[in-house]
Amino acid sequence: MARIGVFICWCGENIARNVDVEQAATQVAELPGVACALAYKYMCSDPGQSLIRQKIASEHLTGIVVASCSPHMHLRTFRKAAAAEGLNPYLVEMANIREHCSWVHHDRAEATAKAVELIRMAVAKVRCDHALQPIAIPVTRRALVIGGGVAGIQAALDIADAGYQVVVVEREPSIGGKMAGLSETFPTLDCSQCILTPRMVDVGQHPNITLHTYSEVESVEGYLGNFKVTIRKKARYVDVAKCTGCGQCWNACPSKKTPSAFDYNMGTRTAIYVPFPQAVPARPVIDRNACLHFLKGKCGVCAKKCQAGAINYEDQDTSVVEEVGAVVVATGFQLYQIGKERNGDGTVGYGEYGYGEYPDVIDSLQFERLVSASGPTGGEIRRPSDGQVPKTVVFISCVGSRDNAKGLSYCSKICCMYTAKHTMLYKHKVHDGTAHVFYMDIRAGGKNYDEFVRRAIEQDGAQYHRGRVSKITQENGRLIVRGVDTLVGEPLTVEADLVVLASAMRPADGVEPLAQKLNVGYDENGFLSESHPKLRPVETNAAGVFVCGACQGPKDIPESVAQATAAAGKVLVMFGHEKLAREPEIAKVNETNCAACFTCVRACPYTAIEKAEIRDRKGNLVKRTARVNQGLCMGCGTCVALCPSKSVDIEGFTEQQVYAMLESLE
Amino acid sequence: MLDELRQTCRRLLQDGAVQAVIGYGRASPDDPAVPVFISKPEDVDQLVWDDRCFANLTKYLSRKEVLSLGKLAICVKGCDERALLVLEKESQIDRSQITVIGLACDGVGQPRLAKCESCDVHMPRRADIVVGKATVPDADAGAKRYAEIEEFLKRTPQDRMAYWKKELSRCVKCYACRQVCPMCYCRQCIVDKNRPVSISTSATLKGNLAWQITRAFHLAGRCVGCDECTRACPAGIDLRLLNLSLAKAAEENFGYRPGMDPDAEPIIGAYSQQDHEEFIR
Numbered sequence: 030m031a032r033i034g035v036f037i038c039w040c041g042e043n044i045a046r047n048v049d050v051e052q053a054a055t056q057v058a059e060l061p062g063v064a065c066a067l068a069y070k071y072m073c074s075d076p077g078q079s080l081i082r083q084k085i086a087s088e089h090l091t092g093i094v095v096a097s098c099s100p101h102m103h104l105r106t107f108r109k110a111a112a113a114e115g116l117n118p119y120l121v122e123m124a125n126i127r128e129h130c131s132w133v134h135h136d137r138a139e140a141t142a143k144a145v146e147l148i149r150m151a152v153a154k155v156r157c158d159h160a161l162q163p164i165a166i167p168v169t170r171r172a173l174v175i176g177g178g179v180a181g182i183q184a185a186l187d188i189a190d191a192g193y194q195v196v197v198v199e200r201e202p203s204i205g206g207k208m209a210g211l212s213e214t215f216p217t218l219d220c221s222q223c224i225l226t227p228r229m230v231d232v233g234q235h236p237n238i239t240l241h242t243y244s245e246v247e248s249v250e251g252y253l254g255n256f257k258v259t260i261r262k263k264a265r266y267v268d269v270a271k272c273t274g275c276g277q278c279w280n281a282c283p284s285k286k287t288p289s290a291f292d293y294n295m296g297t298r299t300a301i302y303v304p305f306p307q308a309v310p311a312r313p314v315i316d317r318n319a320c321l322h323f324l325k326g327k328c329g330v331c332a333k334k335c336q337a338g339a340i341n342y343e344d345q346d347t348s349v350v351e352e353v354g355a356v357v358v359a360t361g362f363q364l365y366q367i368g369k370e371r372n373g374d375g376t377v378g379y380g381e382y383g384y385g386e387y388p389d390v391i392d393s394l395q396f397e398r399l400v401s402a403s404g405p406t407g408g409e410i411r412r413p414s415d416g417q418v419p420k421t422v423v424f425i426s427c428v429g430s431r432d433n434a435k436g437l438s439y440c441s442k443i444c445c446m447y448t449a450k451h452t453m454l455y456k457h458k459v460h461d462g463t464a465h466v467f468y469m470d471i472r473a474g475g476k477n478y479d480e481f482v483r484r485a486i487e488q489d490g491a492q493y494h495r496g497r498v499s500k501i502t503q504e505n506g507r508l509i510v511r512g513v514d515t516l517v518g519e520p521l522t523v524e525a526d527l528v529v530l531a532s533a534m535r536p537a538d539g540v541e542p543l544a545q546k547l548n549v550g551y552d553e554n555g556f557l558s559e560s561h562p563k564l565r566p567v568e569t570n571a572a573g574v575f576v577c578g579a580c581q582g583p584k585d586i587p588e589s590v591a592q593a594t595a596a597a598g599k600v601l602v603m604f605g606h607e608k609l610a611r612e613p614e615i616a617k618v619n620e621t622n623c624a625a626c627f628t629c630v631r632a633c634p635y636t637a638i639e640k641a642e643i644r645d646r647k648g649n650l651v652k653r654t655a656r657v658n659q660g661l662c663m664g665c666g667t668c669v670a671l672c673p674s675k676s677v678d679i680e681g682f683t684e685q686q687v688y689a690m691l692e693s694l695e
Numbered sequence: 696m697l698d699e700l701r702q703t704c705r706r707l708l709q710d711g712a713v714q715a716v717i718g719y720g721r722a723s724p725d726d727p728a729v730p731v732f733i734s735k736p737e738d739v740d741q742l743v744w745d746d747r748c749f750a751n752l753t754k755y756l757s758r759k760e761v762l763s764l765g766k767l768a769i770c771v772k773g774c775d776e777r778a779l780l781v782l783e784k785e786s787q788i789d790r791s792q793i794t795v796i797g798l799a800c801d802g803v804g805q806p807r808l809a810k811c812e813s814c815d816v817h818m819p820r821r822a823d824i825v826v827g828k829a830t831v832p833d834a835d836a837g838a839k840r841y842a843e844i845e846e847f848l849k850r851t852p853q854d855r856m857a858y859w860k861k862e863l864s865r866c867v868k869c870y871a872c873r874q875v876c877p878m879c880y881c882r883q884c885i886v887d888k889n890r891p892v893s894i895s896t897s898a899t900l901k902g903n904l905a906w907q908i909t910r911a912f913h914l915a916g917r918c919v920g921c922d923e924c925t926r927a928c929p930a931g932i933d934l935r936l937l938n939l940s941l942a943k944a945a946e947e948n949f950g951y952r953p954g955m956d957p958d959a960e961p962i963i964g965a966y967s968q969q970d971h972e973e974f975i976r
Contacts, residue, residue, distance in 0.1 A: 673881060688893075
């Protein structure tokens with residue numbers, strides 16, 4: 030015999046203002062199976078919870094309904110209170126009479142009637158509930174970090190310093206990511222490499238970190254706490270174990286004209302190369318598409334020069350399988366491809382800026398290399414076309430950002446800051462030069478950020494023009510930038526020697542297939558989705574997979590690092606347990622009824638359903654059935670919707686419960 | 696052709712390649728062929744083949760008592776053979792354990808059934824042994840396959856609803872449509888579940904609508920159009936029309952015809968980024 034307790038919350042005035050809670054309590058007390066119903070001002074407060082606990086004990090309740098706010102808010106609270114009194118926490122249901130009722134209705138009588146209906150449904154549901162136990166999942170205390178930029182480095186170091194093994198996968202030959210190529214960083218103007226490279230070395234030397242560079246994640250199997258990740262290590266043609274990183278090979282390599290990706294094609298590199306001198310590991314790779322040995326079948330200079338005998342032209346891609354319990358995705362960003370990118374209806378954005386056509390129109394990351402001491406010009410600002418020092422430089426912000434028509438709808442967040450930084454770095458190096466900035470707004474929220482922009486304008490004399498640029502043309506070796514200054518209200522033309530486009534931030538190439546392998550969601554721009562924008566900012570909807578850095582959304586360095594540490598913290602929370610407890614509200618197959626059509630296996634977005642066989646004691650096949658992997662199932666219910674014989678159900682949310690709820694309505 | 700069929704089956708049974716053959720037999724001269732299960736070589740003369748061999752015998756592959764006969768051979772027409780592929784895709788049969796005898800077919804029924812008019816599988820294509828040669832050419836791709844439903848869809852929605860209400864009010868919930876359908880192999884049908892009752896079991900219009908709509912949806916992207924349900928229906932409801940509607944949707948939206956392409960993924964439950972999702976809008 031069910032003995033249900035109904036606890037109706039006033040939520041201060043939030044609910045009581047529009048719902049007559051006392052009348053609702055009187056009404057629902059009459060429902061079959063309801064042993065007691067009462068209202069209280071703040072049910073979630075300490076006295077409120079005590080009231081619930083008292084009633085559970087004194088009324089011998091077999092289930093409770095709390096009519097208050099969204100279960101997102103306080104289901105956990107009330108479940109804990111019930112568990113403390115010895116009532117199985119999965120016999121607690123909530124009726125949301127705040128968001129679903131009092132907040133959206135104004136007629137008190139109608140709102141009260143609706144609240145009663147909502148409670149009636151919850152009572153019907155709790156009557157069909159049965160006790161559930163959390164699922165215990167063993168956890169491999171070893172983490173995988175995908176991406177070796179500043180976010181990945183930070184996450185890896187934090188987890189490794191806590192004493193756990195970390196595997197880092199980086200697809201480039203060296204870790205360091207975008208930050209390794211930056212000149213100086215806002216708002217302090219400290220040298221990017223000076224602060225990053227020591228941390229890169231830490232990663233390379235850490236006893237708890239296994240580093241796979243020039244490698245990519247090929248496949249991911251398993252689930253929370255028990256992932257099996259296959260990593261493809263691309264052929265380097267250099268035996269990393271033998272190589273000492275002496276540099277004889279790349280200094281002698283006769284193929285010197287390949288554009289350097291690290292310098293964003295502003296400089297060149299050899300066929301056997303390390304991307305930059307401070308690379309970790311400081312071991313070269315051979316670019317097959319540039320190497321004379323591979324192109325023409327002769328050369329072999331590097332092999333002759335190498336005293337360690339580390340060159341291996343026969344090297345092949347290899348695979349390694351790593352078993353890990355958690356995954357941190359930190360794949361970072363790339364720049365919006367100005368003038369080359371297509372959006373939905375096939376238009377090409379910003380061809381009018383001449384990027385790729387005029388050599389002196391460059392993007393912001395290229396400018397970083399121009400001002401970087403380790404860059405192709407040794408830190409002297411010289412324009413690509415003729416090597417002259419530009420006396421007038423125009424910076425254009427929001428190229429691709431905040432432009433629904435030709436670019437992307439979102440703000441890339443960091444461009445205002447780095448453009449201010451660019452004007453300062455330029456002015457510090459070219460004292461008689463003038464920096465012009467065309468901008469839409471200046472977004473400088475952050476500690477010392479607005480002060481930084483003001484400094485660029487007031488001390489370093491950057492000329493800020495609020496307005497967009499319509500066209501850039503080239504005349505007599507100079508760039509004619511035609512725009513508008515909307516504050517003055519007049520068209521504005523600037524003759525420039527160099528134009529720098531602050532191109533939008535986009536997720537790195539290949540993040541979508543990776544997200545699919547990991548079952549992580551992503552938005553229409555390809556940024557990975559966190560499970561809750563405020564309360565679960567580094568978790569994803571795939572249990573055990575975390576995100577940090579610019580792969581989740583545009584971010585600067587401090588934010589990426591903070592988020593990386595947050596992700597590492599979440600991993601460490603996981604690793605603090607020997608076994609993980611998962612909520613038991615997941616799919617369960619009725620194996621007797623299952624017709625083994627395996628539609629659910631195909632449909633499951635989490636690959637959580639397996640084909641299984643039931644055998645008798647002699648090993649004869651009795652029948653085949655679908656079976657749910659409790660570690661993988663997220664309880665989404667896709668299988669329930671598709672199962673033709675209704676042989677699968679969500680525990681705690683069964684079809685029977687849903688029907689009971691619907692049928693309870695008057 | 697009948698001699699060839701009997702010879703083939705005799706040989707299969709004599710060699711011990713199979714222990715039983717599922718084929719067509721004749722109970723009385725005026726009636727359509729009935730299923731026969733031949734286990735002895737001397738019984739193969741019971742087998743018949745003519746244009747009254749309507750039944751889709753693949754239904755029997757999910758029957759326990761048939762499976763207990765041992766290794767099986769089964770006679771299929773081109774249209775029935777499509778069901779085999781769907782059953783294989785849905786893990787219901789182990790195709791390697793079944794010998795499939797394909798029967799060349801010029802169409803069944805006098806006059807020919809509607810499905811035979813637009814048939815493009817007169818010759819079985821994936822059978823282990825093919826008996827005979829069809830004399831009727833295959834219909835062109837897409838030719839009039841959905842003519843009846845296209846004609847029906849020209850009527851107003853109200854008119855169509857009225858038609859179905861009238862037709863389905865005659866349904867007596869005998870479930871012959873389910874019993875004869877090779878795709879209805881569930882151990883417990885959704886309509887037989889009573890906790891909760893999803894479909895009213897009473898033979899009233901509401902329950903009948905719920906049942907037939909559910910049945911049609913469960914067949915979407917799976918029904919091979921053998922039309923056995925239509926033939927079995929004692930109330931004479933044109934279930935073919937309902938099935939055609941979903942077959943048309945499957946082909947138009949996903950380019951998929953069940954049981955035609957062994958490499959195609961079944962559409963129900965499959966997710967593709969290429970899905971254009973127009974049906975959601």
